[in-house]
Amino acid sequence: MASAVHHNCHRLHALLLRPLHAPSRHPRLSFLPCSARLAAPGCRLGTHAAVALAEPDLVPPDPDPEGEEEGDDDDAQFVVVTFYKFVPFEDPHAEVASHLRFLQGRDIHGRIYLNEQGINxxxxxxxxxxxxxxxxxxMDHRFCDMLVQTSPALTGHAFPRLKLxxxxxxxxxxxxxxxxxLLDSSxxxxxxxxxxxxxxxxARACLDLSSSETSGRKLLLLDVRNDYEWDVGHFEGAQRPNVDCFRSTSFGLSxxxxxxxxGIDKEKTDILMYCxxxxxxxxxxTILRKKGFRNLYTLEGGVSNYLRVEGPAGWVGNLFVFDGRLSLPPATFRRSWPSGEEAAVEKERWVGCCYACRSKVVELRHRNCANIDCNRLFLCCRWCAKELAGCxxxxxxxxxxxxxxxxxHQRYLKWHVYRDGLSTPVATDSKDNPDCCC
Structure with a gap:
């Protein structure tokens, strides 16, 4: 009897820890014919006319029949899971071995890194x-309160292989x-x-110049990502980062x-950071804290968690992710799917900007520059992609x-393959060759 009770308690504990399911169906892009472009056929490169290339179409999830339990089909659906936690590991190499043993026989692809400071x-x-x-x-008590985020994988694996x-x-x-x-939360x-x-x-939107001068306090919104991520989507009022890789970030250091x-007042400026x-x-x-910035705030769980809980309020565009999906509409993360007027409002906000001509595009598809010695990852409309031959x-x-x-959606192999001439280059699908997270 006691063993049966213990078994049932264990099952209940596992169910309580299980993340909420993402919708079984997800947004899709319905491509418009070339004739539907808003730009005139003779429009020259560099103009700012809008180019309507594709319109996201919200597809509501299939309603589950009342009382129907989850089955094998739900368990077989592919999802992307992300989490991180800063905890001390005395022997991180032993932890790596333990994680590898658990994943034996399980179909997991992705990037899982561990060191003395935790896991990502x-x-x-x-x-x-x-x-x-x-x-x-x-199940490890050090991770029991860890935020785990789950989203639809769209088309099978979002990563080419497992790197643990x-x-x-x-x-x-x-x-x-x-x-x-990093281990010091303060x-x-x-x-x-x-x-x-x-x-x-x-509150920031309501704060005008006169009131900030009167109170002496200011609020600064800081996007701690890369320029091409900002191009796909960002919070209104956030300045575009001037870096293309996180390792080059130098806010507050120059x-x-x-x-x-x-030049900001480190004592009286509230800095809201997000990624x-x-x-x-x-x-x-932690770098900014050591430089004397006192009032630092971060968005718990990042933008993906915000879109899941609050929707796209204050957010413009899609969210760039470092896997084969690259760009996701806000509704991908929602607990419930919008409908009617709310869906129409979200659709209007899913707009990016072409890197070459600065025109607005709804088809948020990245490509690497065809110039091997550049290889910039950038957002580009189909007009400029053709006009500039992929550059x-x-x-x-x-x-x-x-x-x-x-x-x-085809993408190049890693740029060094072309640079060094190691093999005959073959194009791959985007999900097989994602750019590495910075």
Whole structure:
């Protein structure tokens, strides 16, 4: 009898820890014919006319019959799971071995890094395997309160393979991160729940120049991501980062006039930091804290968690993610799907900006510059992709070492393959060759 009670309690505990299911169906892009473009056929490169290339179409989830239980089909659906946690590991290499043993025989692809400061994981797999791994990690009391985020994988695995290993830095940062006080929560930015973050955004919108001068306090919104991520989507009022890789981030470290933290009052300025999932803000806030910035706040769970809880309020565009999906509409993360007027409003906000001509595009598809020596990852409309032969600018189009323009969602192999001539390049589908997270 006692053993049966213990078994049932264990099952209940596992169910309570299991993340909420994402909708079984997801947004799709319905491409418009070329004749539907708003730009005139004779429009020259560099004009600012809008180019309507594709319109996201919200597809509501299939209603579950009342009383129907989850079956094998639900467990087989592919999802992407992300989580991180700063905890001390005395022997991180032993932890890596333990995680590898658990994942034996499970269909998991992704990036899972561990070191003396904790774990950072982004992976995909059938829901049954993906959730089982997260539940197993949370069985360790040090991870019991860890936020686990789950979203639809759209088309099978979002990562090409599993990379689970020890890594000196949980995120790519110049000089590494082991020297940073990541394990000291007082040195990291104070986390704000999505609802509190939304309140701050609304307060910031109402704060005019005269009131800020009177009160002496100011609020600064800091996007701790890359420029191409900002191009896909960002919070209203956030300045576009001037970096293309997180390791090059230098907010608060220079006297450059373009640095939004240059010259601000460190005592009277509230700095609201955000990134995709939260870890980059946690890491970088320790650097700013050591530089004397006192009032640091971060969005708990990052933008993905905010979109799940609050929807796109204050957010413009889609969310760039570092896996084969690349760009996701806000509704991908919602607990419930919008309908009617709310869906129409969201559709109007799903707009990006072409890097080459600055026209507005709804088809948020990235490509790498065809110039091997550039390889910039940028957002591009189909008009400019054809006009510039897959390059990001006219200078790159005239470069000596060019790759061919790839159609549709195909993407190049890693750029060093073309540079070094190691093999005959073959185009791959985007999900097989995602750019590595910074």
């Amino acid at each position: 994981a982004q992976y995909s797999g059938p829901r049954k395997d993906a959730v089982a791994y997260a539940d197993w990690v949370k 290993r020890y890594k000196p830095a949980l995120v790519q940062l110049e000089g590494g991160s082991l020297h940073l006080p 040195m990291r930015a104070k986390p704000l729940t999505p609802s509190k973050w939304k309140e701050r955004l609304e 006297e450059d006039a373009s640095d939004p933290l240059n 995709t999932g939260g870890i980059r803000c946690d890491v970088y806030s 990001c600018c006219s200078d790159c189009k005239a470069a000596p070492r060019l790759r061919p323009l790839l159609p549709g």
